[in-house]
Amino acid sequence: MDVTSSILQLNTLDGKMEAYEARPKDKGSYPGIVVLMEAFGLNDHIKKVTERIAQEGYVAIAPDLYHRESERVVPYSDLQKAIGIMNRLQDPKVMDDVGAAIAHLKSQSIVKAGSIGVAGFCMGGRFTYLSAAHHNKDVQAAVVFYGGGIPMGKPSPLSRTEEIASPMYLFFGGKDPLIPMDHVDQIKAKLQDEKKSFTMEVYPEATHGFFCDERPSYHEASAKDAWEKTKAFFAKHLK
Numbered sequence: 001m002d003v004t005s006s007i008l009q010l011n012t013l014d015g016k017m018e019a020y021e022a023r024p025k026d027k028g029s030y031p032g033i034v035v036l037m038e039a040f041g042l043n044d045h046i047k048k049v050t051e052r053i054a055q056e057g058y059v060a061i062a063p064d065l066y067h068r069e070s071e072r073v074v075p076y077s078d079l080q081k082a083i084g085i086m087n088r089l090q091d092p093k094v095m096d097d098v099g100a101a102i103a104h105l106k107s108q109s110i111v112k113a114g115s116i117g118v119a120g121f122c123m124g125g126r127f128t129y130l131s132a133a134h135h136n137k138d139v140q141a142a143v144v145f146y147g148g149g150i151p152m153g154k155p156s157p158l159s160r161t162e163e164i165a166s167p168m169y170l171f172f173g174g175k176d177p178l179i180p181m182d183h184v185d186q187i188k189a190k191l192q193d194e195k196k197s198f199t200m201e202v203y204p205e206a207t208h209g210f211f212c213d214e215r216p217s218y219h220e221a222s223a224k225d226a227w228e229k230t231k232a233f234f235a236k237h238l239k
Helices: 046-053 079-086 091-107 123-134 158-163 181-195 219-239
Strands: 001-012 013-025 031-034 058-062 109-123 140-143 168-173 196-202
Touching: 001 046, 001 091, 013 046, 013 140, 031 046, 031 123, 031 219, 046 058, 046 109, 046 181, 058 091, 058 123, 091 109, 091 123, 109 123, 109 219, 123 140, 123 158, 123 168, 140 219, 168 181, 181 196, 181 219, 196 219
Parallel strands: 031 058, 031 109, 109 140, 140 168, 168 196
Antiparallel strands: 001 013, 013 058
């Protein structure tokens, strides 16, 4: 499906926030998906992912969660700098940012009413989990790619699991040094205890960032499998 992309300026409580949007060129009614970036910022990889989602028949928008920062994109080779910026983010402010992206989607006549999903990677995976709880009246489906720190924070996203109303798909790497399997087990147990609708996939050979083909951690087999399952999951719950 042919898509068109643009840079938007969304209003937030802290001023304008840049966002990258991709949407089908054909007129019609499409579900909306918010794409939440890795710790490295709203870079070319995240923009390509946003376009790939749009090509499947969605209006996809990736907000720049670093819009309050002077440096907003960090190279993959500088993990420590990315972690430093990421650690300055505040969950309530990020939830405001996600809310601005959701509000934009809801205001578009091309976006099918009551059909919004969220997908996030790395840092964005954690914020996807949190968004499913915080924006539970709007989020109809959520996909978490190697979301680190879900059991961490005060309150943690994990502690808000009870609020989640949408089905969720979670992908993790069995060799991920940044996400202990203990965290993965905690997430699974909590979702089960709260009787949430979810599917969890742990790829034994994959590590952190396995979906990103611009990183040494890219694991093609896991990435392709996760993409097919993501497409099927969003189609089932949003289309």
